[in-house]
Amino acid sequence: MGFENHKTVFRSCGILALITLYHLNPVEFAYGRNIASGRHDLELVKHKGTFKSIESKNGEVIDCVDIYKQPAFDHPLLKNHTIEMHPSSNQNVVESENDQITPYLQEWHENGECPEGTIPIVRTLKSVYPRKAILNISIDRIGHHQFGAPTGHEYAQVTFNGGKYYGVQANINVWTPTTYSSEYSLAQLWVLSGEGENLNSVEAGWMRDGYQNSGCYNLDCPGFVQVNRRFALDYKINRVSTYNGPQFNIPITIFKNKVSGHWWLQILNTSIGYWPDSIFTTLRDGSNTINCGGEIINNEAGGRHTQTDMGSGHFPIEGFKRASYFSNIKYMDGNGEFKDPEQLIPYATKPSCYDLHVGEDKSTSSGTYFYFGGPGYSDICQN
Template sequence: MEPSSSPIGMKMDDSQPKLIQNWHKNGECPQGTIPIRRTQNHVLHRTFPFHQQGGQHYYPFGQLLGGHEFAFVTESGSTYHGAHASFNVWNPKTQANEFSLSQIWVMSDITTRNAIEAGWMRDNYHITGCYDLSCPSFVQTNHKFAIGSTIKPVSTYKGKTFDISILIYKDNNSGNWWLQVQDVVLGYWPGSIFTDLADSSTVVAWGGQIINVRSAQHHTTTQMGSAHFPSERYGKSSFFYNLKVIDYSNIQQDPASLQPYVTNSACYDLHVEENTNTNLGTYF
């Protein structure tokens, strides 16, 4: 199954590195099948998985959950049929029972539990919900990529950066929400699993999140993104660029009025840049 349409004007950058996973050296799955990451009961630590979620979820930004900290930007005020961004993959350190992620959120409103989320995660967390293919909602259609497996390469401080492009968009004919990473269409969330998102989204967000369980009775040392503040600029700080929203006519648009949101600027922060470089689009 393939999407019947894709956003008008949305062109993925062919110069971006292809997604590489360790299991590729052993071959690939045949057409008509998908790779599934083997889960072992004693393995709770997952490094750099690409993760996706959909349906009813538990991150209502309007009433911040205890222990969750964010640095993200939102776009609202209209109806959206998807979103896009390119952003760095890093190797943040995480304490036990915590995670750090960078992702896109597509939500029906700011206080909803009806959301689609996709990005990468450094996971050292005892998961209480579900991610990747452990959720019954996401339908994978691509046989070359194992969702939840390690992503390589990752960015290095003052060194080379590795970016991924993620596109989430609604197929207006089927009502399904499709996920594309780099130039690879991975699969879709069926429109039938949603209530508020059955028609469209009213809020899109991009950015980072960590969980702070205060296990040592003080603020966590878990890092977000590159673990360096935005004042250090590109190559040192985590970077999101080419932010786009998909409108009701399936046309990509620049965000009109980004709103930054930071829960604890002493620990995690962001800075939205003016669009002075057309190759980067809207970025922070």
């Protein structure tokens, strides 16, 4: 990918933290958690609206749920919502003609597929079958401020701001970081607008956690409308990168449909679903800040810094095939065109634990990129 001999450049731009406020207009609802009578060896109850269930080879269960009975429509603002099955085509967004995303990333489809008019939702408890990494969209209400972080959260990110943005896309390198207890490690894109109580955010990427996360992820809480019947959120990714070996990255795009106003999510150029325009306040007019990067939770178990990995668990100085990266970072302007960001500001909460290096290489397919991550607790990373 041309990363080995890159020139490291630090440019100006603003940095914001990950996991952000997601204020819904105008109501709030409780965090979503799946519970099975306090035991970890019982399956969850079948989702409402299930037409068919598929058991994967590792024992996890996928419910094929009526598309109009998915959790999104538990949101009071979406009671009479009409589903948009595809984004409008008047924008410079590539759409895959043949949906090859599931065989590429997930194996549950080997035992069947969900019929038309349904979407797949994972049923089995997270704690029953360990996972390597999952694709993730999040709805969370953990607040943050520019150049700051809530207690226990650590970041290595870039931000670009100062304009009006209608989308973002990047290739995100996928790894299986080591995590501990209730901690998690994620890499994702954030599209934000507003500040404080008026902050709106949509987020997408991959994560690994200790299966005790708080907040709302994927389809656990209402708000995200899924339309793709071949891809299950919250299900493990088959292909991941290996140290000094093959690398695997996932192209992810978030963009605002000019016609409907909905914010769409694409993975591997395949439309997965969208966040409806009606649940937003400030994001209705576009985004003023884009974040890209990694985040971990540091619970300081035993009174010391966590050993939870960010990214590959290796510092960005190790470069390609060793460190995690984002590449080909672009934003969508008001004309629906994707462009390279002019300014980036790198931000790392604790560079001795998790760091980041920004680069640009127009001579290769890497485009605007950065390496990020680290191992956590070490001789140079203490409290």
